[in-house]
Amino acid sequence: DKGTYPFYMLKEIDEQAIVIRHLLDRYLDENGVHIGGAILDEIKAADRLYIIAAGTSYHAGLAGARMFEQWAGIPTEVHISSEFAYEQPLLSAKPFFIFLTQSGETADSREVLQNINEQGYHSLTLTNVEKSTLWREATYALPLLAGPEIAVASTKAYVAQVALEAIIAYAVAGDRVDFNLHKDLSEIAVDIQAIVDDKATLEKAAADFLGDAKNAFYIGRGVDSSVSLEAALKLKEISYVQAEGFAAGELKHGTLALIEEGTPVFAIISQSKTAGLVRGNVSETTARGSKTYTIVTKSLAKADDDYILPDVNELLSPLLTVVPTQLLAYYASLQRGLNVDRPRNLAKSVTVQ
């Protein structure tokens, strides 16, 4: 039931702080991580992780892979399930598979799971639907605890996937890392709540920057480039505005030709190592007349930035930076008078290949 909400999507965006708290209650308290079975041992024993997913879940995988590599020290690849299924790359000697899927029924991902089961490899599914096919057929499964996601555009499942990947990577990392993830995620839950409480700012930004837009660009570097992909997908699917998200450094290698007077460009800046470079890329677009909207973490912010987020562990930043982009997409769709929850041509669960 969507209660007083006009659309499920807005309700589900609003629930994202609670989703993080549910994950903390179940998997990570002050005393440590509670993930049972042999899951952590199997991941530790692997020489390479393969994250398999589609759509928004694939984008959550791109964020998670960085944590498995940088915190846990395990080489990690992220693959689109429909590609992996028919062009399996050469695997390492001891691979372990992680399937990310809100529905647990995505046919492309099921195809990969079937293939790797036949090859005798072990896997973990992170899904929002217990007892779903990918839940049942993987070696291990953990629930995302996001609660039913009804809107076709996925929001809270993305946040749940990134947060649960963080908890698992942190558990595997052990002494390799010395920050307190419980504290960080608790603060992020508070920060997400503050963003959703400040919807009006993003409603206005959607009107100002996307009101009459035919196209839009999202740019960032490192994990911000992965969030850019997700931000663009969200805008495309519910507002039908053609959008591209990509690594900011690629702009000058082609896409810059599309920037003209008034083209909306959204820059996500949360990575200290590359913030200056993204600023440079932003100047390249504003010099061609783009309307640029910057989403920046506090310590990297400048006076004329548009949306300032609190500082956060840089690999956890997708949990914050994605939220304003979800709201931008939501309001762009709403302001066009579209059915936000049921975009044309799309189904919530894609059970065909």
Ligand code: F6R
């Ligand atoms: C986008 C969206 C889709 C799904 C994709 C995978 O908002 O919802 O891109 O993320 O179809 O679905 P799951 O996660 O159920 O495997």
